[in-house]
Amino acid sequence: MNEKKLAAMKIPIMHRFSPSPTTANVWVGRLRRTGLATFALLLSNLVLCGCDLPHGHDHDEPHADHHGEAHGHDGEHGHEPGAIAVTHFSDRTELFVEFPPLVVGEQSGFAAHLTRLDDFRPVGEGRVTVKLSGGGLPEETFSVDEPSIPGIFRPVAKPTHAGERLVSLVLESSSSNAIHALGAYRVFPDQDSAAAAHPPEEAAGEEINFLKEQQWKVEFATAEIAARKLRASVAATGLIKARKDGEALIGAPTAGHLLATEAFPRIGTRVSASQPLAIILPRVAGEQVDVASLDLAVQRARSEHEFAERERKRLEKLVTQRAASQRALNEAENQERVARAELVAATERLARYQRTLGSEGAAESTGIKVRSPIAGTLAEILVAAGSYVEEGDPMFHVIDTARLWLETNVAEADLGRLPQPQGAWFTVEGFDRTFAIDPEAGGQVVAFGKVVDPVRRTVPLVFEFPNPDGLLRVGMFAEVRVWAGKSVDDLAIPASAIVDEAGQDVAYVMLGGESFERRVLRLGIRDGDYVQVLTGLEPGERIVIRGAYLVRLAGASPAAAGHGHAH
Numbered sequence: 001m002n003e004k005k006l007a008a009m010k011i012p013i014m015h016r017f018s019p020s021p022t023t024a025n026v027w028v029g030r031l032r033r034t035g036l037a038t039f040a041l042l043l044s045n046l047v048l049c050g051c052d053l054p055h056g057h058d059h060d061e062p063h064a065d066h067h068g069e070a071h072g073h074d075g076e077h078g079h080e081p082g083a084i085a086v087t088h089f090s091d092r093t094e095l096f097v098e099f100p101p102l103v104v105g106e107q108s109g110f111a112a113h114l115t116r117l118d119d120f121r122p123v124g125e126g127r128v129t130v131k132l133s134g135g136g137l138p139e140e141t142f143s144v145d146e147p148s149i150p151g152i153f154r155p156v157a158k159p160t161h162a163g164e165r166l167v168s169l170v171l172e173s174s175s176s177n178a179i180h181a182l183g184a185y186r187v188f189p190d191q192d193s194a195a196a197a198h199p200p201e202e203a204a205g206e207e208i209n210f211l212k213e214q215q216w217k218v219e220f221a222t223a224e225i226a227a228r229k230l231r232a233s234v235a236a237t238g239l240i241k242a243r244k245d246g247e248a249l250i251g252a253p254t255a256g257h258l259l260a261t262e263a264f265p266r267i268g269t270r271v272s273a274s275q276p277l278a279i280i281l282p283r284v285a286g287e288q289v290d291v292a293s294l295d296l297a298v299q300r301a302r303s304e305h306e307f308a309e310r311e312r313k314r315l316e317k318l319v320t321q322r323a324a325s326q327r328a329l330n331e332a333e334n335q336e337r338v339a340r341a342e343l344v345a346a347t348e349r350l351a352r353y354q355r356t357l358g359s360e361g362a363a364e365s366t367g368i369k370v371r372s373p374i375a376g377t378l379a380e381i382l383v384a385a386g387s388y389v390e391e392g393d394p395m396f397h398v399i400d401t402a403r404l405w406l407e408t409n410v411a412e413a414d415l416g417r418l419p420q421p422q423g424a425w426f427t428v429e430g431f432d433r434t435f436a437i438d439p440e441a442g443g444q445v446v447a448f449g450k451v452v453d454p455v456r457r458t459v460p461l462v463f464e465f466p467n468p469d470g471l472l473r474v475g476m477f478a479e480v481r482v483w484a485g486k487s488v489d490d491l492a493i494p495a496s497a498i499v500d501e502a503g504q505d506v507a508y509v510m511l512g513g514e515s516f517e518r519r520v521l522r523l524g525i526r527d528g529d530y531v532q533v534l535t536g537l538e539p540g541e542r543i544v545i546r547g548a549y550l551v552r553l554a555g556a557s558p559a560a561a562g563h564g565h566a567h
Helices: 003-008 021-048 191-197 212-216 291-320 326-358 360-366 412-417 548-556
Strands: 084-089 093-099 111-116 127-133 140-144 163-172 177-188 221-224 226-242 247-251 256-260 276-282 368-371 376-381 394-399 403-411 424-428 435-437 444-448 458-466 477-494 499-501 504-512 515-520 522-527 530-535 542-546
Touching: 084 177, 084 504, 093 163, 093 177, 111 212, 177 191, 226 412, 226 424, 226 522, 226 530, 276 394, 291 326, 403 412, 403 424, 403 477, 412 458, 412 477, 435 458, 477 522, 477 542, 499 548, 504 548, 515 548, 542 548
Parallel strands: none
Antiparallel strands: 084 093, 093 111, 127 140, 127 163, 163 177, 221 542, 226 403, 226 477, 247 394, 256 276, 276 368, 376 394, 403 458, 424 435, 424 477, 444 458, 477 530, 499 504, 504 515, 504 542, 522 530
């Protein structure tokens, strides 16, 4: 079968090679960790790829180690024991390293897998140094300036002094520095003494192998198990609502045409208290406001003014000819002044309305501003710009979502466990996390009913709480757990670490950087995102809190979770 067909079948291609004793050492160590099932899978891949099984080789030629890098060895080597595997955590990084027993004058390749603890992704750059110190001997250092692939650094140590040495691995990078003290290890004078001190171990069949390269490609994280305070709770149903003083339905203060200020607001817009939302141009003289009616009023006033002016001039001539009285002339002059004033007013009304239609500044100076009485978010807009509204018509619905209410209903049977509720936690559809109403974080009880509903047999309980990052919406339904006051200090793990396997609660414990163990749990109180563990785990152990299901797949079928090492 050629390589293209193997690649299409997603089978790792392993070319023919002749391993060194160091390589054989690593194979033995890996087989010890992965178990016989993994060995069978590896063996089948070797056969499919046309590879020979490990055999002797000429030590004078360079060879490929288990990470695919060339190293040369001098002289003959006897049987080497399995590789040493160490997992160590600093405050910023996790180190999983494999290396053969250290022998004077022999090259020992370190396969250092470094993972950032903030996101559990591989360390992509930096310098890694292996230090041998202590034992009254000179310090020896062996460095590599960059990873061979992201996350994997391959320094090679060649000790010159035998004896007990403290081994540490130091990471220096632009993003973080870390020191991993691995402990004391003996540097052997020759291969025979190393093999005698480290005989091969039997494979641990219960371990699950999930390699670092697989962990780095998926959502994966681990955490140390510790005790924490957990509060008992009772179940309730709830609905998220706006506070009574955090909601406003704004009506039209007068009848008129609705105009926008700068841009007509949209749903979801944040508004401040007293911010103008729109402007209403009131009705004029009880008539419907429009350009045509105002223009007609101007024409009528102009006509009446012209008539009054002609009448005044006619009477002036008659008075001169003593054909009309002075009183008649005075009345004509008065009618002319009234007609002129009506013409000026009608003309100004028309001009003002035309300016309003074409100028926002004019609208602000002539119209009635509709303002928001509270700061919040526009939840509803019940009118359209340019429409005509009557006094009292609903226009805008503003809700302050910075702090919300959770209205719950507690069953009558649970009231005896809630003498004085202080807080709660709840979940809503669409979110993987829980939300807490804690007095220490600004949550509080608004009201706790004193009367049981005769039909539903429940009592209302209302909480107020800050809306975290504005994530929650008014109207959401919530599954609520009201804290009952009783609390315990016990081992607890994140709920995300628990896998339901045929009705059993299971978690996966990290035994080493790439090995895990399945544990059946007995659980107790759940408080928010954490669940009490009664049996199955011990303090200080690390468990998988993200990606546990993928570890389960790896345990069911090593090939199901992905390919092996990209060394």
